[in-house]
Amino acid sequence: MSRTLRAFMMLLLLASCGGGSGYGRAPRNLDNACAILGERPEYARAFRAAERRWGVPMHVQMATIYQESKFISDARTPFRYTLGVIPMGRQSSAYGYSQALDATWDEYKRANRRFAARRSDIHDSADFIGWYMAKSNERLGISLGDARGQYLAYHEGRTGFARGSYNGKPWLLRVAGDVDARSTAYRGQLAQCGGRRI
Numbered sequence: 528m529s530r531t532l533r534a535f536m537m538l539l540l541l542a543s544c545g546g547g548s549g550y551g552r553a554p555r556n557l558d559n560a561c562a563i564l565g566e567r568p569e570y571a572r573a574f575r576a577a578e579r580r581w582g583v584p585m586h587v588q589m590a591t592i593y594q595e596s597k598f599i600s601d602a603r604t605p606f607r608y609t610l611g612v613i614p615m616g617r618q619s620s621a622y623g624y625s626q627a628l629d630a631t632w633d634e635y636k637r638a639n640r641r642f643a644a645r646r647s648d649i650h651d652s653a654d655f656i657g658w659y660m661a662k663s664n665e666r667l668g669i670s671l672g673d674a675r676g677q678y679l680a681y682h683e684g685r686t687g688f689a690r691g692s693y694n695g696k697p698w699l700l701r702v703a704g705d706v707d708a709r710s711t712a713y714r715g716q717l718a719q720c721g722g723r724r725i
Contacts, residue, residue, distance in 0.1 A: 553597050560713040560716040561717065561719065572650070574653050577656065584714070587710050588653055590709040591681060592656070594702065598624065600647040603621070622647070625655050660681070667685060667689060675704065
């Protein structure tokens with residue numbers, strides 16, 4: 528490989544890493560809901576507001592965000608490469624805490640008249656998750672507290688969920704089980720710290 532090509536590849540790699548400002552950085556202890564909310568009090572306010580508006584419990588919202596973005600505000604899907612080295616764009620348009628796709632995010636903004644909403648804002652992302660899961664409850668009958676079922680509908684889309692598309696994806700069923708287990712753990716932790724009432 529020529530030096531010029533190597534230098535170009537290094538430049539692309541560095542550009543994709545972003546700056547060191549701390550923007551997008553996750554809380555330190557993602558295994559403890561109380562530690563997350565203690566470090567980021569604005570998260571508690573966002574999750575509580577979404578729970579009041581849509582009925583989706585805080586622990587379900589938090590487990591979903593953990594799985595989707597690990598609480599990284601500017602999370603994106605990896606790049607696709609051709610010939611193993613030439614970047615051809617992201618795997619999807621998923622972005623932010625909620626990893627909402629462009630089209631679904633636009634639908635949310637129109638439906639709720641929240642045209643300035645941003646996927647990198649925890650309040651907007653929590654509200655989006657609440658809205659999406661409330662619609663899944665309304666259209667598919669999935670309980671708002673059913674983290675596993677709600678995650679499957681969130682990942683596959685409501686049409687895919689209704690068709691049972693997840694049944695052909697053992698890896699996704701494992702992930703949904705992980706989301707359910709994390710939701711249960713977060714629920715127990717939040718009961719101990721009161722959801723960091725502030």
